[in-house]
Amino acid sequence: MLDSDDSYGDFVASDSSSGGDDLVDTDDFQDFDRNELKEIRLCSSLFIRISEMDTRKLTDVLRATIDPNNRQQAEEQLSQIHKIIGFAPSLLQVVMLTDVDMPVRQAGVIYLKNLVTQHWADKEAEPGQPLPFSVHEQDRAMIRDAIVDAVVHAPDLIKVQLSVCVSNIVKHDFPGRWTQIKPEERGPLNEAMNLLFPMIYQLCVRLLPDQSEQSVLLQKQLLKIFFALTQYVLPLDLISREVFSQWMEVVRAVADRPVPEQTNIIDEEDRVDLPWWKCKKWALHILYRMFERYGSPGNVTKEYKEFSEWYLKTFSAGILEVLLKILDQHRRKIYVSPRVLQQTINYINQAVSHAFSWKFLKPHMFAIVQDVLFPILSYSAADEELWNTDPYEYIRVKFDIFEDFVSPVTAAQTLLHSCCKKRKDMLQKTMHFVMQVLTSPNADPRQKDGALHMVGAVADVLLKKKVYKEQMDNMLCQYVFPEFGSPRGHMRARACWVLHYFSEIKFKQEAVLAEAVRLTTNALLTDMDLPVKVEAAIALQMLLNAQDKVQKYVEPQIKPITLELLKIIRETENDDLTSVMQKIVCTYTEQLMPIAVEMCQHLVR
Structure with a gap:
């Protein structure tokens, strides 16, 4: 990967020897030697012209990410170039081009949102580690100058993602760096x-x-x-x-x-x-x-x-x-x-x-996890009432990006993740407690839901620890897969949700992966509860994204999956499902050609 200070010249030097047909044509930059490119970086007006000149190529890369024939190569290109100065402003520019297809703009704005939420703020290096990547200040300044107007003029599908970007930028940059919005x-x-x-x-x-x-x-x-x-x-x-x-x-x-x-x-x-x-x-x-x-x-x-x-x-x-x-x-x-x-x-x-404040919290933290966070993360009576009386509203609330800003559940997830990631012994104590709940014959389904919610909330932490990473196949088989057969809809939905968050694990046995796909697909096609179908669809997308072998297991049922997904999208109007459909269509374009007319009929109803 390239450092944030790498120039376009460094990209050309590192990539031109690959011998492949790059989706981003680097010939436009061959006229500049390395010293000239360093001077260009200091001159914003010239740099803007370089960015503008390259938006067409970036559009092509984004379009390729939704084309199954070019997707992998396009994603590799994006991972190579996203650290180069000028990338983020060019991405925003593509997102706002009205003559670019909406799926391409959506792909671009989601990539931009992830870039801003994960890499906007400067980060400190861990001892002995290189400085983590963050968006260069030159790019941040250009984004700050343009993004408010972008939000004003963007269509709703784009606006909601840009609003998340603005929220993150305000949090880190206002008023010190973002003086224009005083x-x-x-x-x-x-x-x-x-x-x-x-x-x-x-x-x-x-x-x-x-x-x-x-x-x-x-x-x-x-x-x-x-x-x-x-x-x-x-x-x-x-x-x-x-x-x-x-x-x-x-x-x-x-x-x-x-x-x-x-x-x-x-x-x-x-x-x-x-x-x-x-x-x-x-x-x-x-x-x-x-x-x-x-x-x-x-x-x-x-x-x-x-x-x-x-x-x-x-x-x-x-x-x-x-x-x-x-x-x-x-x-x-x-x-x-x-x-x-x-x-x-x-x-x-x-x-x-902070070490100073942690010393006051440390004696109480496990009790907070066990007696406060665990109940908050468990399926509540209010959840049950909403599920039974208005499943459409249940889905809307659970997937509302703005609900996350005010929800105690999201706050509890974040605190659990922070203490397990940052504080010694907290992960071990938490997982011991979770296993007590999951193995207890007296635990009710709401408690089991809370325990699985906790496991999913710290999934990325667990997958970095060898002692837990090696047990993931068994954990799924023993505690997650059986819940797909639960008589309680919320437990079937939670099983799908856990697979979503563990979609990137390296399965030791392919049979376990195959069973995960079978159960998820079955939930999408046959479950009677709409929230379960929605969670299953998203889990299926995540498995397709993370596991190359999933494609062959999904393909035999791709037609009924697609038609069912169209039906759910029409019923729920859930934005998250649109990206699931995009993934399905791009992955199985050829297989879906025979039902293209039927798909269009679904869309116009």
């Missing part, structure tokens, strides 16, 4: 807040003891003002450490105080809208934002470096004490609103990364 000049605002901020603080302090509905609503508004002022910039000239400490004490007090007893008589689904829980939600918003953006050493911009070190040492103990109490309330079945729970878990996830 909503206003902050000078006048800071002057006004110099006068108002002390008054707002004093009002908040006076209101705190009053738990009446009117008082708490006003407290919520004051916390929202603080959040709005500090969401993207923490004005250290306006908010001294003393003032910040005072506000953190107020916010901590709001997060810590109990909600009035009388609220417990209200239905749980309505409690989330009560002022007391809304106020607490904004307190948790502030705590997490302050830690994530300004208080997490190694993850902040240079102007907050000293502040982050002070924050971590000053506030970790007090805040984590409150958050552990909130998790304990949830563990004891005392109501905690979903957003408060989600933000609490997010804060703890951030704290896992």
Whole structure:
């Protein structure tokens, strides 16, 4: 692979000797020697012309990724060139070309989204390892300049992926690097807040003891003002450490105080809208934002470096004490609103990364995994009700990309993954607990669902550990395959989901792979529950992507699979299934020709 500082000249030098017919024609760059190319990298205007000149070739590569005859070669080309300066802006340019076919644009925007989510932020090298790849700052600047307009003008299928890109870029680059999207000049605002901020603080302090509905609503508004002022910039000239400490004490007090007893008589689904829980939600918003953006050493911009070190040492103990109490309330079945729970878990996830805060969490972490994360990751009564009453809505919620930003389930998955990846013994303890659940004769299906959910959540960590990697065939055969025959639809769906997340394992026995494909295909074609069919379709796509041998097992049933997939797409309007269909059509183009008319009839219904 090429380093992020490699030039087009380096690409030409490394690739021109391959002797193959490259999908990207490198002849356009042969006129430049290595020194000239280095000068070009320093000249943005010339570089833009190179990028523009190459969009046609990049379009051809993306088109080839959806052509079964050229797919493998095209994917290899992309893996070779994605680190070259100019690649990311060219990719965005192709995505926004209206004369390019939509499947090609979709392939491009998904590749861009993955590039931004995985490689946008600078990363530190592990000891003894080379510096990990991140998108070059020159490319990041060009993307920042263009992406907001791109979101505005993009069709919906493209817009949703670009919005994820914007969210990630804002998180890492605003305001330090992305100054163009500042909503206003902050000078006048800071002057006004110099006068108002002390008054707002004093009002908040006076209101705190009053738990009446009117008082708490006003407290919520004051916390929202603080959040709005500090969401993207923490004005250290306006908010001294003393003032910040005072506000953190107020916010901590709001997060810590109990909600009035009388609220417990209200239905749980309505409690989330009560002022007391809304106020607490904004307190948790502030705590997490302050830690994530300004208080997490190694993850902040240079102007907050000293502040982050002070924050971590000053506030970790007090805040984590409150958050552990909130998790304990949830563990004891005392109501905690979903957003408060989600933000609490997010804060703890951030704290896992730092040795200083980890020492407060370490004694409690396995109990959190066992008594908090495990129940959250298990199939709930609310899940069951939605599955039974409105399976279409169940599918929409489970696959809604924006739901991930607010879901306690996603937060729990992320925290479990972080502690198992970053903290010694946590993976071993977690897997021991999971195996206890899976082998227990008394475990109910909801608990087994939670255990398999936990296994899938740490799949990539397990596959990097030899001791677990070698047991994967047996794990699938003993604990996953039998659930395809479960009388409970949610367990059949979970079995498909686990195969999705373990699709890249190196099967020791081909018979195990063949059985995985058979079970998944059978679930897609014959299961009576629509959510199971959706999970099966996605699992089948992942297996086709990761395992070359899968194609021969799927081919005999490709026609009924395709027609069933078209039917499910029509019924659910699920975007994830569109990429499954794309994969199927590109892999089995010739075999599907006889039913092309029937497929078109499905599409126009």
